[in-house]
Amino acid sequence: MLSTFPAPHAPTLLRRVALACCALAAVHCAAAEPAWMNTRLSPDERARLLERELTMDERYALVHSPLSLDLGPFKRPQGAPSTAGYVAGIPRLGIPALAESDASLGVVNPAGARPGDTATALPSGQALASTWNPALARLAGAAIGQEAHAKGFNVLLAGGANLARDPRGGRNFEYLSEDPWLTGVMAGASIAGIQSAHIVSTVKHFALNDYETSRNTYNAVIPDDALRESDLLAFQLAIERGQPGAVMCAYNFVNGEQACHSKTLLGNVLKGEWGYKGWVMSDWGAVKGVDAAHVLDHQSGEQLDKQVWFGAPLRAAVGAGTIPQARISDMVTRILRSMFANGLFDHPAVAAPIDVAAHGQLAQRVAAEGIVLLRNENKTLPLAADLKRIAVIGGNASLGVLSGGGSSQVTPPGTPPHIVGLGGNTQMDVFFRRAVFYGASPVDAIRARAGKAEVVFDDGRYPVSAAALARSADAVIVFGTQWNGENEDTPDLSLPQGQDALIAAVTAANPRTIVVLETGNAVAMPWLERSAAVLEAWYPGQNGAAAIADVLFGQVNPSGRLPVTFPASVEQLPRPQLPGFGLPPDSSYDIRFPEGADVGYRWFAKTGAKPAFPFGHGLSYTTFAVSDLKVEGGKTLTVSFAVRNTGARAGADVPQVYLRSAAGKPVTRLIGFDKVELAPGEQKRVSVTADPRLLASFDTAARGWRVTAGQYTVAVSANAADPGISGNAKVAGQLLKP
Template sequence: MWTLPAVPALGLRSIVMSDGPIGVRGGAWSAADPSIALPSPTALAATWDIGLARRAGALLAQEARRKGVHVLLAPTVNLHRSPLGGRHFECFSEDPLLTGELAAGYVNGVQAGGVAVTVKHFVANDFETERMTANVVVAERALRELYLRPFEIVVEKARPFGIMTAYNGVNGTTMSEHGELVDGVLRGEWGFDGVTVSDWFGARDTVRAALGGLDVAMPGPRTVYGPALVRAVEDGRLPEAVVDEHVGRVLELARRTGAIEGAEPPAVAEIDGEALAREVAARSFTLLTNSGGLLPLGRDRRIALIGGLAKEARVMGGGSAQVFPGHVVSPLDGLTAAGLDVTYARGADPSAKLPPARFALRATAFDADGAVLGEVEQPDGAVLWIGRPPAGIDGERLAAVTVAGTYVPETGGPHRFAVEGIGAYRLTVGGEVLYDGTVEPDGDDPFGLFFTPPQTVVPIELAAGRPVEVSLTHRVLRSRRTPLPAVAFALAHREPVLDDDALMAEAVAVAAAADVAVVVVGTSKEVESEGFDRTSLRLPGRQDELMARVAAANPRTIAVVNAGSPVEMPWRDRVASILLTWFPGQEGGHALADVLLGAEEPGGRLPTTWPATLEDCPVVNCTPENGELRYDEGVLIGYRAWDRAPAEPAFAFGSGLGYTTWSYEHAAYADGTLTVELRNTGDRPGREVVQAYLSPTAPDPARPARWLAGFAVAEAAPGTTTTVTIEIPRRSFATWTPTGWTPHPGPHTLTAAHSLTTPKLTVTVTTIAP
């Protein structure tokens, strides 16, 4: 599932691959081997900090080396074309330059540690609906200026060891067979010298894939390569020289990652993963409003902390990006650990589903005769084994898995347990059988069967303090419908809670009695995950109502938005502060306390535009029709499209506030470099993201009104000045035409800005370097 086999005669060790991008899961998809969980890529992009991205990559290399992984299946550099894109959280930005520069930093960090990347998904895989079969119809100019551009930047600045081809087709050709883009553009024009890997089950035809430049078809061995590739050569359908080229690149990958005799990966410095996860989270948090300077808070404030997500934090997106952290710090954990005066109320939940059980559990694997194959500890009730099972468990003999433990209720009353997954289950609590039956799938997407399975809830009365034995046994599903060799199910649980109306009333009362209300709202895995696109930008459940009612009860309400991609905020003008925490990784609760108290400044700036409503968005559709998804908007996506839209977004690209103020003193341009001098005019140290936008001095209907041409992070103490230099790529002055890249010699206006809509200084560029 995740490895290439060893070839001892060549001194070649098995090459191990693992999903990222926020952590390194390892060769087994199991909680038995925990991983550091960093914030989501949208969070990392919100830092606009290439150096921080490189440090994150270095940590992931350290994690990969610890787990024996040679190839990290990351980063994702597809674009935020539509806010409905299901893997929006796993991509960086709507802008190709910001995406490419941050991804290059990430890749350089990973590969400096002797670990390969596979930059993905090449190319135009910006949607989930019918992603394995859809054909994207996109004009050459948009393909070059937007969708290929991040890959080109990474190849130029980071020399990635691998690139993953996408499931979809582009202009009629499946990407795993797209010789024009793989061998012609990627290898021929850009000089990429690494390995190409198919997305899992994405290779379709032996000869077409081999001739189209695909080196490795995953997973194996039952794929279009392996024995099928041998037969194609023997039958004369494929020249052996083509296979030699693929083999040579795989051997070079082994050399670069130390997977072959005589090649050892470099030594790496030890990195504190928890500290870096906390730092990235704080720097990613994006403060959008802060009426009356409510933030940062004083320690003497009485805080009402409200929301289901404040206690049961969502720290990562769903799908193949999931890892298993050793611990998760929720907002409630973080504020409590900081010694704050906190009163918690649930208020409302983003999902009607119960969360995985959180008491001490173990998972035991059995064969068909009931013999124990292995046992592993479970940090929670969610079992997700894809590929090789943990702890040496023989996957061929695996017939059943039991999750069991002793639960001691803190509260007596009507507890709820749930079976989550498809297949046959038997659930017992305190010796009573609560469920014994089979759960049928409720959808057709095979990946959805694992990432968002159905849940069956059963109630039981339990007494406080009285231990009960809980056991859930799953008979392992073996079906041709599921493309992955996997065990995926969960034991879920929730303690007694008030009904929805009572929870809402309790939250309002708690907020009214506090100095400040901090309300955490966000998305659930049912609405934001791999495997499907979103259908709405509304917060699920009654969270909008919760926010509006709390804000009415306490004008000092801080909205903390725990989502990986844009959501509508109809209450945004009624709260004092809005703080985006994205999917903040395992240390998100500590980072939240740091930012609320001012120990850290919220360093984030929006890497994508946040609309007021979905209906306002200029580009929305990500649903193919008759197998085709047309990118008819051309180069006008993201802020490029908003500049021509009749509606204004809620928050523009690049927006975000800090805890200090800045004066932009001077800007000058020479020899491809913009120099900006600015001064910290506040009373505390701060960070500013200086953004450079280029625009034609005379409006040009053939080009966007403006586009990001560069950026840099500035730091300064109170009252002091600092200078940043921003490289303005020559490509920024060019557009793609039938004859290739064609420069527009000017004049152009170059603007140093705090955000897209807050310009500070401008200079005129009349010539560009040849």
């Protein structure tokens, strides 16, 4: 597969002339290169040298950009690709254009604006997080980066690191988990993978973009220490580990400041305390005025704002002295610095072949590792080889596997996806609200692995008919789907369109019923106790059907673990009623976070409520045992232990290390994990050293992480609710920088 539009950066006239002159004079060509093209200099030095050469007009041209689509009244710039955003280059200085693509789950071709251009559609972010495999996250990121580079893109709007605070959040499927450590580690690995392909990746949406209902106007209210210990820690870890070239700020307000204008978030924390050197770009349509330029470096999707604030208004503000001219230089230097750091000058994005087959296999591996076996009564799974009749019911399982909607929607190669329009009241509704089913169907994948068994499908529209089919089958596989998309949340935890009633009827008719869930969030399961087995497959990407079938028939031993808690009901949540539900669109209201830093499993530990399935839960077709725990103290904790496969087949375990008490104070907090592949009877030793911030509380007055001296207890557990095996050690008191 080749790029479908010209690369944003070709060799400049300046360089061509220089090379020609060098060749004629038979001298070393490097001498004719501009100083900023000296790769022996640091990205900071190169950016400073180049920034000095820009005119003021050129500087202003780099700090705002349009949505690059022919969409309604919007027109893309001449010569630009159809994509999320485009910043024209400056040929006289060899500055490449910035061609920006949405890429949370693969390189996006928005609404098919580039005819025939497809890309690998990876599973959802929560599916990736369910693998608990940072190395796999890096491989997935690298595949996205390689495809983007081969298509001429050099900036990817990826790296979602918001915590999943509420299982009704519409974009949770793009994010990763409810835990700062798991999120930071996995997001950082994905970002590093993307940028290994000489691409700038963002990390987004900074911060507390937890809801889609009135996302432009709600105000997230949370104490500073709680924010630092939860959502901001996830971003901090992702930035430290992935070194993203850009941060994308959020639509919402945080403690009264609009996120893209926030001097607290962007100025004091991100650029100040964390020393972030890249640039901050706005989300599309998130800039409310020119004053954002005090901390924001780039206005993105400028047509979606009331004005091009970083055009004429910014020039006027600099002329009036309300924004220093030095700030414009800083904005531009940050952009150039990330471009140099990630190879955009030295390794320009050019058309190249893409290994579609290899990337498809990778997508299938992520899907398979991310499937979580939630329940498996009487070893119902894997399915036996001697079945005579298998009923497959519901979930559009004859069409494909479901994907999430919005700006992350990818168009995969191969069989065109099936699109079910959901309608709406605005042009944006029509653009975003499409249920897209990928690839080969689960029905076909099941038939391919079922041997001599007859596989019969029922669409599930009528529970009575589905139940009748279920009674006649040796095994039943019923699919439940939940479509989530950008710009809307779900009002509750049910499966929509009466699917819970369907599954209840089928499980009542046949006790050998396996439920396969394709969802963007945790869901309630009123039919759970009647089911024989439950698989959470999330949105499993373009090869998800094959991955699901492989797990069902035992060709893959499931190793996924939940990255979020599955509550038993909405009453167990910190906010039982969905914030903003029933209010007019774009209503201004406060969302208070009584859980503070106790997100997800920590809230359940605090309240004592029993979830349907705890964070970290996941079953296998084999068994594991942990032993020989050793805990060493000092400035942090180092925890080592042995893991043995005690079953009859190969599999992967995910031992999780939780802090259970800190200097005498009860606490539940994930401080480390590993993924361990083991043959039957094999044993390996695992060692985890905790980041000291995970042992600390954030001291707002001292502006740092305070570790209290004392005895610390840890447990190596199968999930957050499992007591596991425990040990303790003494930790020294200290105050760490913020």
